[in-house]
Amino acid sequence: xxxxxxxxxxxxxxxxxxxxxxxxxxxxxxxxxxxxxxxxxxxxxxxxxxxxxxxxxxxxxxxxxxxxxxxxxxxxxxxxxxxxxxxxxxxxxxxxxxxxxxxxxxxxxxxxxxxxxxxxxxxxxxxxxxxxxxxxxxxxxxxxxxxxxxxxxxxxxxxxxxxxxxxxxxxxxxxxxxxxxxxxxxxxxxxxxxxxxxxxxxxxxxxxxxxxxxxxxxxxxxxxxxxxxxxxxxxxxxxxxxxxxxxxxxxxxxxxxxxxxxxxxxxxxxxxxxxxxxxxxxxxxxxxxxxxxxxxxxxxxxxxxxxxxxxxxxxxxxxxxxxxxxxxxxxxxxxxxxxxxxxxxxxxxxxxxxxxxxxxxxxxxxxxxxxxxxxxxxxxxxxxxxxxxxxxxxxxxxxxxxxxxxxxxxxxxxxxxxxxxxxxxxxxxxxxxxxxxxxxxxxxxxxxxxxxxxxxxxxxxx
Ligand code: TYD
Ligand code: MG
Numbered sequence: 001x002x003x004x005x006x007x008x009x010x011x012x013x014x015x016x017x018x019x020x021x022x023x024x025x026x027x028x029x030x031x032x033x034x035x036x037x038x039x040x041x042x043x044x045x046x047x048x049x050x051x052x053x054x055x056x057x058x059x060x061x062x063x064x065x066x067x068x069x070x071x072x073x074x075x076x077x078x079x080x081x082x083x084x085x086x087x088x089x090x091x092x093x094x095x096x097x098x099x100x101x102x103x104x105x106x107x108x109x110x111x112x113x114x115x116x117x118x119x120x121x122x123x124x125x126x127x128x129x130x131x132x133x134x135x136x137x138x139x140x141x142x143x144x145x146x147x148x149x150x151x152x153x154x155x156x157x158x159x160x161x162x163x164x165x166x167x168x169x170x171x172x173x174x175x176x177x178x179x180x181x182x183x184x185x186x187x188x189x190x191x192x193x194x195x196x197x198x199x200x201x202x203x204x205x206x207x208x209x210x211x212x213x214x215x216x217x218x219x220x221x222x223x224x225x226x227x228x229x230x231x232x233x234x235x236x237x238x239x240x241x242x243x244x245x246x247x248x249x250x251x252x253x254x255x256x257x258x259x260x261x262x263x264x265x266x267x268x269x270x271x272x273x274x275x276x277x278x279x280x281x282x283x284x285x286x287x288x289x290x291x292x293x294x295x296x297x298x299x300x301x302x303x304x305x306x307x308x309x310x311x312x313x314x315x316x317x318x319x320x321x322x323x324x325x326x327x328x329x330x331x332x333x334x335x336x337x338x339x340x341x342x343x344x345x346x347x348x349x350x351x352x353x354x355x356x357x358x359x360x361x362x363x364x365x366x367x368x369x370x371x372x373x374x375x376x377x378x379x380x381x382x383x384x385x386x387x388x389x390x391x392x393x394x395x396x397x398x399x400x401x402x403x404x405x406x407x408x409x410x411x412x413x414x415x416x417x418x419x420x421x422x423x424x425x426x427x428x429x430x431x432x433x434x435x436x437x438x439x440x441x442x443x444x445x446x447x448x449x450x451x452x453x454x455x456x457x458x459x460x461x462x
Contacts, residue, residue: 009034010194015232037187037195075173075214078116078146081270081279082109085241085254087262090173090214094261095205097179097233098254099219100243105252105270105277106218107131109243110175111139112276113216115146117173125171129157129181144275157191159184159200166207176204178218179233201236234258245270249364251280255305265305269365284310287363288425291396296383299391300375301400301418301430302367308414308421310398312362313372315379320356331361332372340376340403347407348443350381371412374401374442378431381443387450391427397446398422399431407440409433 009021012035016027025033074089083089086096100106107130114124128136133155140148152169156162159182166174176182180192182200189195201217208215217237234240238260245252255267269280280286283304291299291312300313313332320326329337337359345351359376361367378399382389389397400418402410411433422430436442 008037010037011035012194015194015198035189035194037189037193075117075122076120077113078120079109079113079277079279081268082113082254085256085266085268086239087256087259087266090216091238091261092172092214093209093212094239095201095208095215095217095237096239096241097217097219097237098241098243099221101221101246104243104245105272106243107136107139107177108143108272109254109270109277110177110216110218111136111148111151112143112145114151114173114175115140115143115148117146118148118150119146122173123169123171124151125166125169125174126151126153126177127162127165127175127182128153128155128177129162129183130177131155142275157181157183159203163203163207166204166213167211170211171213173214173216174208175216176218178220179204180220198232198236201233205236244366245272245364251283251363251365252277253304253365263306267304267307269304269309284308284421284425287311287365288396290362293388293390293394293396295386295388296379297396298375298379298382298389299396299398299422299427300361300367300372301398301422301432302372303369303414303418308417309365310421310425311365311367312396313375313379314360314362315376315383316358317352317355317380317383320354322356325352325354326356326358328356328358329360331364331366332359332376333368336370336373337376339405340373340380343403343405343407343439344377344380344443347438348377348381348440350384350443352380352384355384369412370402370410371400371418373403374399374409374431374433374439377403377439378442378446381447385447387447389446389450391422391429395425395427397429397431398425398427399442401431401433401436401442403439407438409436409438409442 009018011025011027011033013030013033014028016025018026021034024031074091076083076089098106114126117124133153136153154165179197179200183191184196184199187195187199204215240258241254242257243254250271252270253267256264269283270277271280288299288310291297296315298313299310302309302311327337341352357380391397402412404410419430431442431446
């Protein structure tokens with residue numbers, strides 16, 4: 001029987017399938033996301049004969065206690081921060097999706113992992129559907145980790161060829177770079193489309209599970225940071241890692257946003273050097289040393305997963321010629337800045353309705369926790385008043401805490417760990433919710449204190 005082609009409409013936002021086109025997706029309610037896909041569905045395509053047919057005897061449930069525990073011996077990538085984020089290394093037969101914007105270093109990181117695995121005697125395979133073997137070699141030659149030049153590579157975009165190669169070579173670890181550029185020839189839609197990405201991922205998973213291949217699937221992200229392709233991709237894989245940072249900056253973070261074999265709490269910090277990515281083992285020390293200690297700069301005691309991390313938050317306030325004035329952020333959520341500015345104006349007497357406000361987390365680090373509110377508020381207050389804030393002489397002001405809409409400061413998780421991290425750098429006087437009840441108190445105390453100190457200096461000079 002020849003496969004019967006059927007046309008379906010797939011939502012490019014949620015992957016919902018529907019037989020007819022409609023303006024609004026019945027699955028997620030988004031508009032204009034349904035895309036027509038031609039899909040050939042050979043009967044019993046995946047080879048997994050369904051057990052739900054009429055006449056089937058059904059399956060026999062087994063108590064969990066008598067299920068043989070799978071051997072979860074992990075493969076170390078030789079990159080401590082990556083192993084840590086993965087929950088202790090790669091699990092054989094698992095699918096790990098690594099998402100990141102172009103140039104962040106996905107190919108570099110995965111090549112380095114394979115280089116270490118090859119050096120440790122593991123069978124590996126690097127499948128590139130984006131670059132030629134010569135280009136891959138050029139990158140590998142820069143890397144100092146492991147044995148990059150011994151990594152077996154194929155440059156191939158055809159899914160069937162890749163699957164056949166995987167089945168023949170049976171590597172222990174394989175990199176697919178990238179899931180959006182592999183192409184399944186049976187589908188008429190272009191590589192990277194919803195149907196293609198889903199098919200590619202499903203087929204690779206099938207072969208990976210059958211042959212116990214650990215797969216690192218590289219994925220592109222769209223401009224707003226979401227993984228390009230259907231949501232189903234994230235459901236399908238065992239682990240989703242997000243690789244963040246900007247091309248022009250040196251620091252990058254890797255964090256797990258889904259992990260079936262470990263916690264999603266861990267994050268690793270890397271620095272892009274000439275010879276590849278280097279783990280930054282004491283990122284706090286770096287960021288504190290580099291902090292400017294100028295007006296508009298504070299140090300935020302943040303949490304990266306279960307580890308405290310001190311990062312510099314900078315703000316610039318300048319008279320605006322625009323209506324409405326500019327609000328530019330890097331590393332924090334724009335809506336969070338709007339909230340902080342509203343609270344500053346309403347409850348702390350610092351109105352910035354006629355000023356442009358820029359806020360930046362230094363080093364390309366992204367902070368997604370409400371504990372950053374106070375740091376943003378104090379950086380902006382410090383910039384607006386032109387007063388440098390400090391925790392101790394010569395040390396920048398350290399702070400953390402969430403802002404409530406009534407101007408109160410709210411505690412955040414792991415306060416003790418954040419304080420301990422600040423203390424490690426001699427920043428004893430940390431502005432935080434245990435010390436100040438409201439933003440007004442905090443602003444008054446730290447800004448006024450510094451102003452008084454500045455005045456005393458001015459007096460003794462004159
Ligand atoms: P790449 O890994 O190709 O990024 P992605 O696969 O995510 O698109 O490389 C990212 C950038 O890093 C690239 O512009 C070149 C730079 N780079 C270094 O600075 N040092 C290095 O050792 C390597 C290999 C790349
Ligand atoms: Mg790449």
